[in-house]
Amino acid sequence: MNIQKSEPLRARRVFELRPYIHFGAGGGVFLLLLIILIFFINPLIAVLIAGGLGYAVYFYLESRLLVIACPRCGKDINTNTPWECGFQGCKNLNVDEFPFVRECEHCHYIPKAYMCHHAGCNKPIFLTTDRQEMHAARRLENLELPVKIVVIDPTKDKALMQKDQIGDLEHELGVETLRKKIEIVKKMPTEASATKTPEQILDDEITMEVNQGMALMDIEQRHKAKADIEFANDEHKRAQKHAWIEKSIGKRIE
Numbered sequence: 001m002n003i004q005k006s007e008p009l010r011a012r013r014v015f016e017l018r019p020y021i022h023f024g025a026g027g028g029v030f031l032l033l034l035i036i037l038i039f040f041i042n043p044l045i046a047v048l049i050a051g052g053l054g055y056a057v058y059f060y061l062e063s064r065l066l067v068i069a070c071p072r073c074g075k076d077i078n079t080n081t082p083w084e085c086g087f088q089g090c091k092n093l094n095v096d097e098f099p100f101v102r103e104c105e106h107c108h109y110i111p112k113a114y115m116c117h118h119a120g121c122n123k124p125i126f127l128t129t130d131r132q133e134m135h136a137a138r139r140l141e142n143l144e145l146p147v148k149i150v151v152i153d154p155t156k157d158k159a160l161m162q163k164d165q166i167g168d169l170e171h172e173l174g175v176e177t178l179r180k181k182i183e184i185v186k187k188m189p190t191e192a193s194a195t196k197t198p199e200q201i202l203d204d205e206i207t208m209e210v211n212q213g214m215a216l217m218d219i220e221q222r223h224k225a226k227a228d229i230e231f232a233n234d235e236h237k238r239a240q241k242h243a244w245i246e247k248s249i250g251k252r253i254e
Contacts, residue, residue, distance in 0.1 A: 004064040008114075008125050011068050011079065011101040018066070026058025066099070073121040081117070085109055086135035093140075100137040101127060111137035181212055202241075203248045210252060220249045 006014045033050035041049075066079040080095040087109035092098055098105035100114050112132040113124040117139035124133045196204070202223070209219050223245045231238035 008068045022061040026054045029057045030054030070116040072123040082140040199244045206248045
């Protein structure tokens, strides 16, 4: 882990000087490499290489996490821990810019101590030489991030409402149509159909489906698929059933 450890009494000073030290280190690397490379390669390429390496050094140093150790329990404490100001109870979440070793973002109180949050310790870590425990900063417990609740006003998007309503109605219509088709099939007279030829029975079924509003193409495809399954092992009967279907459909197209 990329960390930078500091003594608690020096942590505030270290945090304040970090940007300047890191910028100086990156700039120093840039200048040193530029002076060396400019005698061996194209100046523009030398600037690009030196600039890239200088920025890499700066980024590496700047990304380090500042850590202090509790003098009592010896455990490390990240200075970017969300914390509560001991002066006015302000909650500090912008800890990269305002850690407890700097100041409160809201009331600008400068904590002089931080209460160690490790289990079994809870002792003050003094950040100044006067060892003042009053108004010590503490870790922010029960951290609750703000929840953004989005309330959609249906009246502001009538088109969306209408689209949803149409979709619901189409679904209900499809269900109701299918239910009626099932009822009609169940009520088909079995005795009368016993006196008819298979071709006539098929033609009656197609007539019923046409009256229900089904497309001729869909009717033809459905019956042919059914015949393919029913007479999968009898090519003659399958071809005969296909011919009956095409004949019945053809009469209605004419």
